Amino acid sequence: MDKLVQGIAAGGSIRVFSAITTNTVAEAIRRHQTSPTVSAALGRTMTGALMMGSSLKAFDRLTVKIESDGPVGGITAEASPGGKVRGYVKNAVAELPSKTNGKFDVSGVVGQGTFYVIREAGFDIGFRPEPYVGSVPIVSGEIAEDFAYYLAKSEQIPSAVMLGVLLQNSEPFVTASGGVMIQMLPGANEHLITMIEDTIAHAPHLTTLIDGSTHPADLLEIALGEIDFEILEESNIAFECTCSMEKARAMVTALGREEVESMLREQKGAAMNCGFCNENYSLGEADLTSILSELG
Numbered sequence: 001m002d003k004l005v006q007g008i009a010a011g012g013s014i015r016v017f018s019a020i021t022t023n024t025v026a027e028a029i030r031r032h033q034t035s036p037t038v039s040a041a042l043g044r045t046m047t048g049a050l051m052m053g054s055s056l057k058a059f060d061r062l063t064v065k066i067e068s069d070g071p072v073g074g075i076t077a078e079a080s081p082g083g084k085v086r087g088y089v090k091n092a093v094a095e096l097p098s099k100t101n102g103k104f105d106v107s108g109v110v111g112q113g114t115f116y117v118i119r120e121a122g123f124d125i126g127f128r129p130e131p132y133v134g135s136v137p138i139v140s141g142e143i144a145e146d147f148a149y150y151l152a153k154s155e156q157i158p159s160a161v162m163l164g165v166l167l168q169n170s171e172p173f174v175t176a177s178g179g180v181m182i183q184m185l186p187g188a189n190e191h192l193i194t195m196i197e198d199t200i201a202h203a204p205h206l207t208t209l210i211d212g213s214t215h216p217a218d219l220l221e222i223a224l225g226e227i228d229f230e231i232l233e234e235s236n237i238a239f240e241c242t243c244s245m246e247k248a249r250a251m252v253t254a255l256g257r258e259e260v261e262s263m264l265r266e267q268k269g270a271a272m273n274c275g276f277c278n279e280n281y282s283l284g285e286a287d288l289t290s291i292l293s294e295l296g
Helices: 022-032 036-052 106-108 142-154 192-200 216-224 245-254 257-266 285-295
Strands: 005-008 014-020 061-068 072-079 084-089 113-120 130-139 157-169 175-185 230-236 270-271 280-283
Touching: 005 157, 005 216, 014 036, 014 216, 022 036, 022 084, 022 175, 036 061, 036 072, 036 084, 036 106, 036 142, 036 157, 036 175, 106 192, 106 245, 142 157, 142 175, 157 192, 157 216, 175 192, 175 216, 192 216, 216 230, 245 257, 245 270, 245 280, 245 285, 257 285, 280 285
Parallel strands: none
Antiparallel strands: 005 014, 005 230, 014 175, 061 072, 061 113, 072 084, 113 130, 157 175, 270 280
């Protein structure tokens, strides 16, 4: 079971998050059949969104959206309370050769563009105030640096972010995925910031630390070095979509009588696909006839 932890460090002057997302990212990749480099980009974005959204209140939602000119076209990840996340990309099969060091060219497949964070309150209970939308230019396309830049520039929170996805050529394609997010609260000692930056710079690559027995706290120990920390909350996380046959039926009903009649007459049914999870929904003649009866 994938897990996420959040806590504090250095006497409460630092807020810390860490997640193991191997199974969660594997499920997203299975559903969308993404290429290796796009898989790495999507996995990093989903992991970052989970950590950033881990403090969400009930019925809130956080969406990270990358709109870019690279081959992937764009990436969207949506985190909800209780450790739920879903995500998709515009071009699942985009691919580029690996870098000279053998790493995925995530920055190349992402390209230039804008990094958005959208915070919505009460989205699941019909209470929909205007969402908060923050944005910054993409600074690297490597995703982790873009999360850190967004937090520093848009929310004035100096942060260090580590994200990684390790893949292999056969199933299960994802062998390790996870992340660490360290946020400096107002008044944090600048010496601590320097210590953390130095520790992260010399730490082994994140995915080399993750196996079936790794706990998110293990990643924090590596990232924080000698700095003490305390875990305040631990939660299970998983890929989960909010789509359903009921929602698909409601969408068709909302089209109105004339459109439903056209579907029944010309197509003998209706078919829909959820972009977030790639699930297909089909309504037959009997379903459309029932909808027309409800519409009166």
